[in-house]
Amino acid sequence: MDVGTRLQTIRRLKGLSQRELAKRAGVTNSTISMIEKNSVSPSISSLKKVLAGIPMSLMEFFSMDMEQDRHAQVVYKAGELLDISTGSVSMKLIGKAHTGRAIAFLDETYPPGADTGEEMFVHDGEEAGVLIEGRLELTVGSQTYLLECGDSYYFDGSQPHRLRNPFDQPARLISATTPANF
Amino acid sequence: MDVGTRLQTIRRLKGLSQRELAKRAGVTNSTISMIEKNSVSPSISSLKKVLAGIPMSLMEFFSMDMEQDRHAQVVYKAGELLDISTGSVSMKLIGKAHTGRAIAFLDETYPPGADTGEEMFVHDGEEAGVLIEGRLELTVGSQTYLLECGDSYYFDGSQPHRLRNPFDQPARLISATTPANF
DNA sequence: TCCAAGCGTTGAAAATATTGCACACTCTGG
DNA sequence: CCAGAGTGTGCAATATTTTCAACGCTTGGA
Structure with missing residues (x-):
């Protein structure tokens, strides 16, 4: 799962719009849009700022990236x-x-x-x-x-x-x- | 602990020089230098490239304990x-x-x-x-x-x-x- | 001693990310 | 049906990162 999709998933999970998150994070809505569409690869500092608006740490963000494992006699x-x-x-x-x-x-x-x-x-x-x-x-x-x-x-x-x-x-x-x- | 210091710590732990890591990662040694000195905040894509040369995932990088006693947490x-x-x-x-x-x-x-x-x-x-x-x-x-x-x-x-x-x-x-x- | 190869750093140019603003679209209420 | 406020996207200008090509330093061998 790429960074953009992951950010979008989390943002929607929190019920935030791009603009709302941008306001909380102190960046522009374009930034969020670009990141989510993977048309840019954000710098650590800006991703950190964005996540602060959720709020979420870089570690938590990247910890979500696993292909989740859920899942004879069973x-x-x-x-x-x-x-x-x-x-x-x-x-x-x-x-x-x-x-x-x-x-x-x-x-x-x-x-x-x-x-x-x-x-x-x-x-x-x-x-x-x-x-x-x-x-x-x-x-x-x-x-x-x-x-x-x-x-x-x-x-x-x-x-x-x-x-x-x-x-x-x-x-x-x-x-x-x-x-x-x- | 900041990104630059953490990267430097890990790199030295692996016994790699800036140039050696740069070569493995496919970036220039300047990039490594700049990141380690915190004079830039790398983009996700370049940090990812750098870590691939170690090799290490973004999650592992950000999950690394900074407090030693975390290792001891039971x-x-x-x-x-x-x-x-x-x-x-x-x-x-x-x-x-x-x-x-x-x-x-x-x-x-x-x-x-x-x-x-x-x-x-x-x-x-x-x-x-x-x-x-x-x-x-x-x-x-x-x-x-x-x-x-x-x-x-x-x-x-x-x-x-x-x-x-x-x-x-x-x-x-x-x-x-x-x-x-x- | 001197040279060659390694190290990390640095300035200017090239590449990339972020901003500011406008656009098209979807709602909802009047 | 329209106005207004919401949404996400796209583009040129600006800011930041990355590269390229040096520099000074240290080390080890000829």
Whole structure:
């Protein structure tokens, strides 16, 4: 996706006209028109000015450029997942049929008091997760974090890590780890 | 951190001279000099050419951490995620600081009527997800599935795919894709 | 020592981006 | 039906960036 089309998409998403955005950004409407039609390649400074009127940073702007990825047995019903629970922590592996898998995608439930254990996990690859219910305590290396609903994490699997639920509400976590180590 | 200084830092990190980079990029050494001294604000097209000589994408360039401790960030508060939404679909990238990431881990919200688009996505790697709220319609290849709350999916990214919310309730999806292509 | 090859910088010319203004078009209200 | 305010586009003038061709500097080898 080119710069012009991307700018136009974002501008329309925000419900702004070329002139309105131009006024906010402190440039002329012609500039916006030219950029959107890709008849010029704006300078960083002017693109930055334009984006300030949205407002949006250069990083955010260029981060949108990926060809978005959405998208065997493909779909699994909630009760159909492979249970790989250890101890009191319930872990459901999404996509049980995929053996040479690239991602270990888990739906984990931590009842009050649950703990992944004293010895911390170490593995290759990277790990990400988001907490969608309750609260959890995450330890990575020597740091301990409190995760609240909606919070997420991303770290290198070579760092030892551990999850614990010292609270009195169950917690639900969606996590992805790569490469799959099952 | 300004564009010029950032470019210079990256160039030196790669052990390239202005002239060497200029040659690879297909611009003149003066251009590099001017940009690095911030005596001009390069056009997107020329910055893109310059970065191609490194090689590096515009997104990577602007996403580069300036604060070292960003590398160490493990936990992200809910509002702190990088928004990479396209169209009406809200997508939050978990772990914004990780550039050479192995997983694209996203928290996505599909309002009623939202759609990833007519042309279906295709990419390398694999993709997994779990629906934690609402209902969604998933199309993979020629098959269309109805996802309900708690349902999940796992498939190869080489199959064209698309997500749609034809229902009147918003849907929230947690997804992981590998390799990360942004 | 001197030369050749590398480095980054700089001024004037060429190329490109931005402005200022006008145009054609689509609405909406009178 | 027209007037007025909105939209995006296009063109000549202006401002900025990029190139070309130097310059002075440092380094390493003959």
